[in-house]
Amino acid sequence: MARRPKYPCRHRGCPALVDGPGYCPAHASDAGWRSDQLRGNRHQRGYGTDWDRTRKRILARDGYLCQCEECQAEGRPLLATEVDHRIPKARGGTDDESNLRAINRDCHKRKTQRESRDARRRSLHR
Template sequence: MPPASLRPCRHRGCKALVRGGGYCEAHKAESSNWSKGEARKGSTTARGYGYRWQRLREFILARDCGICQCEECKALGRVRIATEVDHRVPKAEGGTDDPENLRAINADCHKAKTGREGRRGQVGRRG
């Protein structure tokens, strides 16, 4: 089998050529390693988001009429389509999959909330 052809480094503006289409030596730190991290976490079923969760997720989205229920959207009177389900109290902080602890949420709102929760957890570990 012939070796992989040379392709430009994936870093914007870099003209270095690499085999297989990744990053050159100067930019290899930009590789996300996403698939390696995801493999370490286990499948969605192994993490507790299997068939039962998918059914519960559908129920919550229908219950909330597919509208984001986050505090910010409610406070601003903003209507955004919800495509995800959020734990009001995160599971890492003792929250459960009880429907009272779940709400429909917009993907961008969910990402922002998860980021705030992550920073809150980091602050506690530093001190």
């Protein structure tokens, strides 16, 4: 039986080959998602039962409509199913209700990608 081809490590410039798409052992920590053992489960990260109650309250407060800048500027009434931190917790934001808003799933993904990209750029310029 033929052997499967190896894949290059996804870390830029790494010459290592791995059995499946992904990172070599030396760069495994570069992967965007980390297991619960490394990052903690949702309760340990502050998204337990209290967060569930806060989330429901924020969604109801905002009428289950997306409150992102793009939807507000365009007057687009998209259904919101998630709650977003206006100032991300990683940048000093809190779970205070004034920092939370209802947001559509796709809008939340775009915002998170933008924040992630900006964080990577900041870390490269240090």
